[in-house]
Structure formats: structure tokens, C-alpha cells
Amino acid sequence: MPNNAAFNLALIPLLAIIYFITAWLGLQLAFDEVNITPLWPPTGIALAALLYFGYWVSPGIFIGVLLINAYLGTHAMAGLAIAAGNTLEVVAAGYLVIRYASRWPFAKMQQTVLFILILCVATMISASGGVASLYLAGALAKEDMVMLWHTWWLGDLAGGLILTPLLLTWSRAPKEDYTVRELYEAGGIILLTLALMYLLFFSHLSIYANQYLLIFALLPLLFWTSFRFHHHGVTLMILIISVLAIVGTINGQGPFVLATENDSLLMLQAAMGSVMITALLLMASQEERLHAIAGLRQSRENLETQVSDRTLELKSANILLEKEIDHQIHLTEAIKGLLHIVDGSAKQEFFIRCARGLAQTFKTRFALIGVFADDNKAGIKTLAVCNGDRAAENFIYELKGTPCEDVLNHSMELVPESAALRYPEDKLLVQMGIESYFGAPILTADGEVIGIMAVMDVNPMQITSWQRPLLGLFSNRVALELQRRLVLEKLELAEQVFTETTEAIIICDAGKNIIRVNPAFTELTGYGFSEVAGRQASRYLSVKEKPDSYRALWPSIQAQGIWQGEMVNQRKSGAVYTSWQTVKPVLDDSGEVQQYIMIINDITEKKRAEEKIFQLAHHDAITQLPNRVSFHRQLEAAMSHALSSGVRLAVMFIDLDNFKLINDTSGHPVGDELLQQVARRFERVVGESALVSRFGGDEFTVMLPAIEGIDEVAGVAQQLLDALKKPFHLTSCEVTTSASIGIGIYPDNSDEISTLLSCADNAMYRAKESGRSGYQFYTEQMHIDAQQLVELEQDLRSALKNNEFKLVYQPQVELETMQITGVEALLRWHHPQKGLIPPDKFIPVAESSGLIVAIGAWVINQACGQLRYWHDLGFEQLSMAINLSARQFFQKDLFATIAQAIAAHGIEAGKVEFEITESMMMRNIEEIVDRLHHIKTLGVQLSIDDFGTGYSSLSYLKRFPLNKIKIDRSFVRGLPDDSDDGAIVEAIIAIAHSLGFTVIAEGVETAEQLSLLATKRCGEFQGYYFSKPCSVQALSALLLEHLPKEKKVCSLSSR
Secondary structure: OOOOHHHHHHHHHHHHHHHHHHHHHHHHOOOOOOOOOOOOHHHHHHHHHHHHHOHHHHHHHHHHHHHHHHHHOOOHHHHHHHHHHHHHHHHHHHHHHHHHOOOOOOOOHHHHHHHHHHHHHHHHHHHHHHHHHHHHOOOOOHHHHHHHHHHHHHHHHHHHHHHHHHHHHHOOOOOOOOOHHHHHHHHHHHHHHHHHHHHHHOOHHHHOOOOHHHHHHHHHHHHHHHHHHHHHHHHHHHHHHHHHHHHHHHOOOOOOOOOOHHHHHHHHHHHHHHHHHHHHHHHHHHHHHHHHHHHHHHHHHHHHHHHHHHHHHHHHHHHHHHHHHHHHHHHHHHHHHHHHHHOOOOOHHHHHHHHHHHHHHHOOOEEEEEEEOOOOOOEEEEEEEEEOOEEEOOOEEEOOOOHHHHHOOOOOEEEOOOHHHHOOOOHHHHHHOOOEEEEEEEEOOOOOEEEEEEEEEOOOOOOOOOOHHHHHHHHHHHHHHHHHHHHHHHHHHHHHHHHHOOOEEEEEEOOOEEEEEOHHHHHHHOOOHHHHOOOEOHHHHOOOOOOHHHHOHHHHHHHHOOEEEEEEEEOOOOOEEEEEEEEEEEEOOOOOEEEEEEEEEEOHHHHHHHHHHHHHHHEOOOOOOEOHHHHHHHHHHHHHHHHHHOOEEEEEEEEEEOHHHHHHHHOHHHHHHHHHHHHHHHHHHHOOOOEEEEEEOOEEEEEEEEEOOHHHHHHHHHHHHHHOOOOEEOOOOEEOOEEEEEEEEEOOOOOOHHHHHHHHHHHHHHHHHOOOOEEEEOOHHHHHHHHHHHHHHHHHHHHHHOOOEEEEEEEEEEOOOOOEEEEEEEEEEEEOOOEEEOHHHHHHHHHHHOHHHHHHHHHHHHHHHHHHHHHHOOOOOOEEEEEOOHHHHOOOOHHHHHHHHHHHHOOOHHHEEEEEEHHHHOOOHHHHHHHHHHHHOOOOEEEEEEEOOOOOOHHHHOOOOOOEEEEOHHHHOOOOOOHHHHHHHHHHHHHHHHOOOEEEEEOOOOHHHHHHHHHOOOOEEEOOOOOOOEOHHHHHHHHHHOOOHHHHHHHHHHO
């Protein structure tokens, strides 16, 4: 069926034109008196087109009906109704025929009957719709409706019965090509039909009216046509008969001419319908008969073929049976020979007998059996070689270029002749003059090639089909023997491993009763085999205190087929040891447990080592407290529990005060012992419910996992501080210390570990700033302060670049003469937006950030330059005191910085004094002494600042190359009322004088303080009593006031 879009579109107007033309032709056949046609060809043509091309041609039908009605001048609405009825008639008939019969419904009687019935019903749609439309349009009288309906219906029915079978049949080629004789026969039938139709409708016989039965005289011709020419002949005959009958009757001739044209028309249509239906049924019956005959013919041919084939099979079977009997005799003899070879054969003799049996079975001179020489499978190492009746010496046979190489593809290789010529690279074949070769692989049960077996001869070899399996039989027997020997070797190896291994092994039966143990078991447990044989393994695989560990392994074995794990066992001596055990069942083919194998490894020492490693990895080596890693892990778990439980926890960050000083002055062993005792005191305070850890250095942390309120945490913090108040009695001395504690609360301060610890750390620094030996809870203000410190550090970096620093100077006065002998350079910072920032705010930030090194170098250079300026003004007696920070002091380039500044400004080194704090000097005595002596080589003066606030030892103090000691203002402030301060000042002055040091007191603010210092023989002082720190200009003026008169004149003249 065509399925081209352009063709399909073109077919719609083509069908409309054909419909119009055939409708016009049909109207030409109408009776003059009634103007009604007995045959409506468009119905048959339209139905044939729909069955052949499909439903999409229906628009062409509708258009064709409209055209013919327009041509006839039919009322517009009636024309549309008639077009719709005619189109629906064809669509309905086509749908029902396709649904319940087929697109060519003339091959079976049932389908033909359905086609006729469907056409009878469907054509009523057009007749009913057309008659009703004409009546409603006023073009038809009521009394004519019944007659017109019958005529219309029969005309459409006749068109469908004549033209639809004709068109569908002739659209298909005949099943067979007609011969010339058959064509002559067909022509004769047509001429005979024309002659009969002439006699009936056009000759003098046609005058005999009412002899309509004469039409059935044509039936013999139809029967003959059906038998001879099938559908194509019958449909053509129906067309000829119908056309001639209609033409004759219209002309008033023939047996159907009655009194009225209406009666003649109805009689003609009835007769045509009967003939056409009879012809269609006859065609279907003939088609079914031919199909049945063809089926019977095919069945007979199939049966004859089967009988013939079976007869040939029986003949072949008889021949094969004779050969099979002969083959069976030879096969039986070969198997007897193979069994004889196996009987009594051992070791190498087995393979020699097999090779000899091969040669005898195949009647060849040579036979060989070999296995691969190595894993590369490049060569064969022979196990047995037979040359005639004797065994030849074994050798290694390279496979490349040999027929044995072709055997590696798991198939037998037969070279019946010219073997040496076919494999010229095989030197063995060439040297021995081998003519024929037959070989097979030796395969394991898994199909793996492990060797080759072959027979060879100097003559051509004829191997029959029954002989080929014999080589495979020999090959399988050799493979079994090789596998048996391999299994024996494995068993011997397994027995050796069982006996020699250092792992203890127990073998139990299905009831878990011991049936074997190896020597390693006896060595490990102390039990001999006779002591444990037949006993339950559980008696030796778990201690009585932990029987659950043994019972727990069996569910695991049932679920996973193996169990591995640690178990605590007991030796015969009663000693307990830890083992790593593997228990695995041995199953039979049905999956039932036959035995249990238990392997035991003593891991006692390994466990101890692991515990020690774990202890070292998660605990502090000095205090044995959990270390930072362990604390983080346990804190994370506690925070998760707190989150799920809805409770809070507290973290304390503890830093010991002055620990570094104690450690440096008393030595590391003393510091370590102090840390240990501090740890024990902390543990006693918090108990087992809390966690104490050491982070490193003098830093401890405490975690309280579940707290009810802040007061509870504060109470614990105070207890920790109180625990440090008692002196620590160490091995070599007695020391006291305190601590600063910072506290962070989860989740109030943070729900992240790092942030929470940072909060506690910030709170600890605030506690230290607040006077030490105290605790502080973290507040948001601390975070703000920390941000401000960060900002301050950034501003400090800019300040140095933007020259925002300046120096002020405070006079140092000789107490006896009240003359200014020196000045102390003090750093000030004037921020462009924030104004003057106090030194106690920015100096610690500069120290912690490292900026103090660059700032200190700037101070040294500026102070030396200013001293040069004053010396040039005539104040040569003036000295300059410069403070050194701890970080600056330990810088490697400090010496160079001082030397460069002195040299650059050309000043006397003895007029420059560097002040170092007492606490800084107590850190590392030996290093401090060395660095001081190195700096001293420049000729500068050295003084110790804030003396009395640290832990100076007289034995160390006398080793320092100092020139001056400065009494801290904290002792001067209490004078003269505080007798303790007075005693301390007096002691410091006495010590300094005894060591040859000059003494200067700072912070002198009253005449009483000055008077008392004078009585104590203090050499110099500085403080607000004499002058505040002042600018260069103010200090220059002050210097002029206190110069002797003669120097003052010189100084003024130098300006």
C-alpha cells in the first residue's frame, strides 16, 4: 500500500474526480421514465479505495459526492447531507470489513459472507440519508420515498458487489502466470458470455418478457470461470454481465423488462444481486478448496520426505552400527591396556607406561607426555618419552613453531602427513623425520591447560573418529594423576605448616570437640594433645571471667562464614594472655559443617606496645594527663552528648603564673615535677566526672561535661586556684605558684571546638591582665577587645611607616647635687584619629606581634641622635637610658643595631645605657650572661629595671655585667610610711653597693620619699617630683636651668 505523503495528497482530488466521472457514467444508465440508475459505480470504487489506501481518502469521497450533486443542481443542504451519507456509508463499511474480515475479504467463505452482510447494512446509510435529504428539501414526494429508497439501496449495493471485488482483485497480480492455451480458453469464455448475453438481451429472444430465470443460464460459465481463472476471471465476468444486462434492460429488451420501468429496475437489480452474491460465494468456496488441496499436497510431500529420510537413516544406521561394534572392540582393548598401565604404577613409572600404552594404542613409534616448564608456558618439560618399546631420556621442548603450540587452544591437533614440512621450525620433527603427529592438551578439572600429550610416527597416520576420544581418555587419566600428586604435595605442605607454624591451631569436629592441635598450641597454652583431645574448645579459648567473648563468635560465623577478633585466654599455668583468633568452619558439598579451624596468635606484647603508643599519642609524657589531641576528641564527644541532652558544659583554660621563670631559674626537672604535682591537685579537685588535660608548657585545660549553672563553674575554678596556694614541696626545693583561668561555656559562647577554646583562652588572658591568680568568664566584650587589638596591630604597622612615633624624655637626677646626669627615653604614639595612645596599650601588642623589634631599632637610633644633639649643645655629662624589650634583647642583630646607631651619630658608648627587666634576665641565665657580656664589649652601660619584682638570685646577679640597679616604683610608692617597703629599699641599696652597682629609684613623687632615699644612700632618682617626661624643647630648657653657671654660658654661646 503506497505510503508517500505527496501521493496521498494527490490521491484525494484524483478520487474525487473519479467519483464524479463514474457517477456521471452511472447516471447515463438511468431509466428515462424514473431517471434512476440500477448501478451506482462510485460506491464500489470508493470502498475499494478505502480498503486499499486507508481512511484518509474519505475527503475525496465527500468532495466527489458534492461535485456530482452540484452538477445535478441538487439543493445545497440536501447535497451536503447526501455527501455526508455516502461518505459515512463507505467509512462504516470499510471499518467493519477491516475489523471483522480483512482488507481483501474474498479468500474465505466466512469473510465473504461478512463482506456481503456489511455491504448490505452500510449501503442503507446512504439510501436512508439521501432519501430523507431529498424529501426535506422538497425534491421528493412522500409516496415515492419507499420506491426510491429500495432503488438507491440496491444501486449502491450492486456497485459495491461488482466493483469492489473487481478493483481489489485486479490490484493484485494473479497467483500464477497463464499459458497461451489458458488465454485462448479465457477468450473463448468471454465470447461465449457475450453471445449468451446477446441472445438474452439483444436478439429476438429478448422479446419474451418475464423470462428472468434465463439469466441463470450464465451460472455454468461462472462455475467454469471460477474453477479455471479464480477471482480475476469471475470479477471480470460479473462486470461484463452486469453492464450488458443494464444496457439491454434500459433499451427495453431482455427478461427483466416489465410493465413499468420501476418494476423492471427492481427486477434487474434483484437478479444482478443474486448472480453477484452467488459468484462471490463461489469464488470464496473455490479459494478455500484450493487452499485445502494445497495443504493436503504439502502434507503428502512432507510425509513422503520423512519416509524417505527415515529409510536413508536406517540404512546409514546399519552401516554405522557395524562400524561401532568394530570400534567398541578396539576401544575395549585400549581401555584394558590403560587400566593395566595404571595398576601398580608409581612415581615416574606411571608416565612411562602411559607413553608406551599410547604408542601401542595408536601404533606409532613415538609418544610423549609433558607439562609446562615454567609459568610462561613457552616450553614443555617431558615426564615420559617412548621410542618404540623403550623409554627415552626426558628433555625440555620449546613450543614456538611446533604442532604442540597449536594444541594450547584446548583442542586436539592432527597432522596426518608432512608434519616436518608443515612445521619447519620444529627441529625435533625434522631431525627425527616425523611424518605425522596427533596431540591433545592435558586439562585440569577447571579447564586449565597444564601439559601436552602426543603421538608421532615416521609414516602417515590415519586417525578414525572412534580413535580420537582415546587420546582424550589418556589425557584425562594423566591429568588426574598430576592433580592427585599436586594434592598430595599440598597436603604434605599443609601438614608441615601445621606442625612448624608459630601460630597455635585447633581443629574441632562439628560439635566443637577438639580433634587436633599443633605443637605451637602446646607451646602457647601449656596443654598437650592428650589433655585436650575430645574436649570442648571453649575451655581453652576464653577466660572464665569473660565467657561471653567466646559465645559471641558463633552468631558471626553463621552470618558471615568466619569470625576474627581479640579474645582473652588462659594458659595452663593460670597466666592470662591476649590473642587474635580466627575461627572458620569447613563445609561439605551440601553446606553442612564438618570441622572448625581455629588459629590463635599471641598478641599480648603487641597489645602492650599499642597501649603504650596510644598512651604516648593521647597523653602528656610528663603529667600522664590527656594531651591536646585526646582533649579535642573527648570534648567533641561531650559536645555531641550535650547537644542531644540539652545540657551545657564548661571549658577552662589554665595558665600557670611565673612558671617559665621557675623553670628557667630552677631547671627543667624542677619544672617537670611542679607540673606533675599541679596535675594531681587539679585531678583531686575536679574528680572523675571532669576531664583535666595538659596542652603543653604551663597550659592546662579542664572540661566540666554537664553543668547546672555558672556558680557551679565558678566554684570549681576557685577550688583550682585554692589548690595552688599551698607551697609545692619538690625534690630539690620548695616553690609557690598561682594560675590564671579563663572559662568558656557551651553553647552560650560557641558551639565549635576551636572557637570555644579560643573564648576560654581570651578569658584566661583577661584574668592574667587583671592581676593573675584569678578567673574570668568569657564575655562578648573580650571579643570586641580582641578585635581592637587586631586593629591596633594593623595601626602599629602603619604608624612606623608614617612616622607617628615620638620620644619623650624624663630626667635622671643625682640626689646629692640635684644635677641632671641623664635622661630615659620613653616611647609615645600619637594616632592620627585616636590621638595619644598610652604605652601600656600598644607596647604589649608590639611585643606579641614582633613589631617591637623594628620599633626598638627606631628608638635606639632616635635616642642616640638626640643624645648627639644635646652633647653638641654642651651637655656632655648627659647619658641616655634606653629600654630593651624581651623579644628585642634576644634578636641576633641587636648588637649590630646598637653599634650602627652609636657609630652613625658619633657618640661616646659609655653615655648610652640599656635597661633590661629583672624578669627577662631570669629566663635562661647562661644565655643572658653571654649576651650581656657581648653587648658590654661595645662600651655601653647596662642596668636592671624594676628590680625587686622578680626572682633574682644573688648568685646569678653577681655574674651579670651591670652598672646600675633601678628600684621599682612599687617599693618607692609606700615610702616613708610602709616599713616593709622601706626595708626592701634599704636591702636593695645595700646589695647594689656591695656588688659595686649604682642605684637609681624611679617613681619619686614627694620630698619625703626623696629625703628617705637620701638617708638610705640612694645615688640617683627620677620621677614627677623633679619632672614629668617632656619633649626635647622642654627638656633642653630644663637642662639649662640645672647646668653650672660656667657651663651654662658655654652652652648659650654655642647656640
